[in-house]
Amino acid sequence: MQLKDRNYQIQGVDVLAIADQFGLPLYVYDANKIIEKISLLRSSFSGVNLKIKYAAKALTNLSILKLMRQQGVEMDSVSVNEARMGLLAGFEPGQIMFTPSGVSFEEIREAVELGLQLNVDSLPLLEWVGKTYGSTVHVSIRINPHIAEGGNIKISTGHADSKFGISILQRPEIRALVEQYHLSVNGLHVHTGSDFKNANAFLRGAEILFDLASDYPDLTFIDFGSGFKVAYKEGDHVTDIADLGQKVSETFQRFCQQYGRELELWFEPGKFLVSECGHLLVRTNLVKENPSRTFAAVDSGLNHLIRPMMYDAYHDIKNVSNPLGAEKTYNVVGYICETDTFATDRPLPEVRPGDVLSFENAGAYGFSMASNYNARFRPAEVLVYDGTPYLIRQRETFDDLLRGQVDVPVLNSEVIEQ
Template identity: 30%
Template structure:
């Protein structure tokens, strides 16, 4: 569920009128609902509470939405953080996430990022190659530290999602192939500066079928059993994240958290270790919308185009993945039209929807791109020298700009002329 609804013909975010908000901050902008973020986290955390041996860690996947206010909202509820860069770790710490609730994943950690994680005292590193094991061992030794780490496994499981967000197949760059994972754990145990505590996996994003996730978890359990049989301690298992959200009302909803938790309970029975979860999209996906203004409606030879002031640089998912976002008029019009919704970017790929049946709109109207809270603003760019759009958070009837629009002058200030020009 979410807290975006129509009242008297106008879309509201909680108790904030989005037309009024658009007048105040300009379009395009992202809007996040605090109530939706809070509810989704609480529902997920309650579903997995008690699983495993001890308090499970719900580590929000920061890549989904790294906005400081989003992270602070989750930190206040007790969330940890799954980070994949030093920048994400810095954001999580700044938002109030305790270091001992941060997991550092990612296939390309650099030594300075490892050093920052060690200095901060994060919970663990999820290591993704034998080369990274050696690198982390050297960095930890240089800092006279012994760091907790887990082996991230590539379980060779097809998650059945888009190829560009699939991370568990045999050809994926992520993780250590499962047939080498046992040896990698033994390798890590041979370093005095490393403390291998567990195994981890994450097979992809926007998963709508639990079967691949269960297969992955089962393989993690088999690996852990083999390690224990060989005399190693396995105290933590990170089962990843990836649960999908409903982007289209005409398609079946993905499994709910309690159904997912029932599967995890079944698959991890008897493991006797702490479980780590990495939800991202399912926490923030439909907690956000992007609001854009209609510049004009243009009739082409075979199509009608709605040209809006948001572009693929602001919301990349439709162009990159062919992803669907419901598009609704912020003020109800009572009629529909078939149109292709595009932005002003100088690319044919700057298309949000093709021949979409949608609310009728005209120049000056506002439209909302629904379920834009995950992988929206975080993937934005300044392509075509376009400003990054602001992000706004609402709570009840209050709102706050939590990331400012960067103006052309600010972008120019980052450049300098070469001395010979």
């Protein structure tokens, strides 16, 4: 989003015009930003056989999935329903990695029947797959490397106490089950969490997987997950993708020479690909001045963007309607009957009732974590592609809130107190 002639624009389209056309609150995504991030990854890992598997949980709209497929990106899913969306978007089953965590064996069965690449993250699941399918199904194994790095503890997944992956200390048990059931292991996987600032965590995870690979002679890929840090505000430290690409690629090439053949190097970026593309546009309902605070209350809340409340995540906020106004300090808050504060003591150009604000970096885990709390509607979604905004999800209606509820006739009669 750029400031030009006092108007914020996405691909040359005035954001206020988008707000007028589709209404507020509204999620708006910039396709060019997604394509830019894909290109950066490819250029940074140009010396290896790279496969990008988009972590669809970040933003699962079918149009976003189709854009990823159009750009040659494949998919990572954590539920069968995510995978089904991928199939609807045109992905082949074999292009979809399925990495469940503690799901039922019935869901695993569905994934196998769909033909997905199964990524196993527990010994009980590995044994069940062995008993049920033997060598007839390819599996990859998700390892917990006991690496405690990354950002907020809620998005750190590779430490010793994490529920994710099979502990590297259980290497003998993994090997025993694979041999007992003649399992076909075609990949090794590690994902240590999010918001890594440099290549160190990936290189440490790589050392563990490369050593483990000696147990499995028929691998076709090594999967390093993701966790690239993006900037949420000016001056934020971000992952140096070019440096990461060089260091990891060199290490991976040496490993492939030792292993005896070239393998595919997989990454599963989610936030990295879609965070910066997204803008949540909201309207200011009122400005409330208390003796100690000035609140800007908007027509949104934790039901649309829960990250600030859940992770203490920072989102830059732009006053789209009054970008050149005199700077004042606000608590930007939502309309939910909870403390849903988007920003505290945030300096902004003067915010007036009716002003349109934009929460930046809202593409990842914004709409995908949205809810109907307080019986509120989820917003519409728009994708700007080649300079044209397209509606990719309709705004919810009251009928959507009632869909699935069942009327119990006995409750329709009036209760008469004796």
